[in-house]
Amino acid sequence: MKIETWLTPNAAGESERTRASVVVVIDVLRATTVATTALSAGAKSITTCGEIEEAFAMKTAAAPDNVPLLCGERGCQPIVGFDHGNSPGEYSPAGVSDRELVLTTTNGTAAIQAAEDCDHMWLACFANLSAVIDRLVRWHSANQENDAFVRIVCAGTNGCVTTEDVLLAGAIIAMCHQRLADSPRFYDGPIELLNDSGALALSAWQHCITHDGVNSSETLAERLKLTQGGKNLIAANYAGDLVDCGSIDVFELVPTRDQRAPARFVAG
Template sequence: MARLDYMDVYFSVQSFQEEDLRGKSAVIIDVLRAASSMVTALSNGAKKIIPVGAMEDAVRIAQTMDNKDYLLCGEQNGHKIEGFHLGNSPLEYTEDVVTDKTLIINTTNGTKAIKKAALANRMYVGCFLNQKSILKALEDHDDDVVLICSGWQGKMSLEDTLFAGSIIYKMCKGKLPKNTKDGVKVAFSLYQSYKDELEKAIETSDHAIRLKELVPDGDIPFVCETDKFDVLPGMKDGILINLNG
C-alpha cells in the first residue's frame, strides 16, 4: 500500500515536470469534466480512449480509422469542438452512443495532464464516480503516489482538490499523519471542511460558475455521485482502457 508520507499533490498541469512522475503511480483528476466523462464512457461500453493534446492530433488519428469505429470527443474552454461527435458532458456518453467505440478525446486541461504524465509507472484517471476503484488500485501497489489535479489553465480548481482530499482522507481513515507534504495537507483539510456538502461546494466553484451557461443542468449533480461505477481507466501503450474490465 502507498505511504502517505511519500504522497504528493499537484494542483494544475503546469505545476509539475514530466520527470517528477518517473517510477510513481499517478492519478489524473478532472472532475469537471474529462475524468468523469472517461469513467462514464468506459462503464457504458466504450472499447478504449485515446487522449490527445491537440485537436489536430485527434483528427489525424481518426483519419487512420474506419468511420464506424471511433468518436471524436472533447471541448476547448468548455465549448464542444466544432465537427466532433461529442463534447465533454458525461451525460452524452450513453451506452447506445459509445458501446464498442474508440473515443479520441481532446480537452482543455484533462488530456493535457494525461499526456504530460507519460513517465509515471502507473497512471489512472479518477473522479468521485470511480473513487473506490482508485483507492483499491493504490492499495494494491507500493509505488509513491502523485495526485494530479488538472485545474484550469494553470490555476487550482476546487473540485479537483476536493477529490484529491477525499482520496487522502479515505486512505488515512480521517487521521492525517503529521509527516505529510504541504499539498497533501491542503487537499485533506479542504475535503475535511466540505465533505458533508460536496455538491454545494462544487456548484459554487470558479470552474462550475465559468461553465454554468455551457453545461447541461445535470452535469454537476452527476459528477458528485460517489462510487457510481466500478471502472479503473488505466494507461496501456498510450491508450486508456478499463483495467477492471
C-alpha cells in the first residue's frame, strides 16, 4: 500500500499535487469525529462548505420539506443562527436522525476542500479507526496491481500541524502494516511511505504508545489534553469533547463522499 501524508492541508503546492485514488481526511478535534457520530446517529447526509454564508444559502435554497440542520463552529464556538455546534455529544439520534446536515468548521471542512482532487474520500477519527483500516485493506487488495495511492490529510489548526491529527495518521499507517505485513519490522512490510511526513506520524504514534502509555480510550483522552487542539477546547470550556474524540472504535461506519462539489458524505 502506497501512502502519502500531509500534516497540514497546504503541505503541497498546487503544482506538486498528484491526484490520489483515496484521500482520508482527519480532524480529530472535532469535525471528522462529529461527522462520524452524526451519521452513526442516523443523519441522512452531511454536506460540507467553507463559509458560513454558504451554509445559510444552502438552507434558504432547500425545499420546505427538507430543510437541513446547520452545524459547525468558528474558533471552537457555535455559530449564531446554527442548529448545532461542533461537539460530538450534540449529535444524538433524537436530534439528527433522518435529517440532512450542512457542516462548516474552522479547519476540518477547509481540509476537505483542499484535498478534493481524488476518486474516493473518507473521513477518519479515533472513533471509527478500525472501520477505516478495514476499508483501506479492502481497497488495497483490489488495487495492488496499479499505481494508485492513499493520501492521508491532517486538518491541523489554522495552518499549523496539530499532534492529535498526526497521531491518528500514525495509527492508521501502523494498523495497516499490522494487517498486511508478515514481519513486525515496518520497513520489511508492504507499506510504502511516499514522503517523510508519514514516517514522522508513525514515529509519533509509536512514541505515544511506548512512552506516553496510551493503550485505551481513557489514556488517549488524557493525551489529547496535552495537544494544542486539546488545550484550545479546554480553554473554550469543551474539555468534555476530548472524551468523545478520544474514544476508540465506537462506530463501524466511515463517512464516504458521494458528491464532490459541494462535498457531501453519507454512511459507508
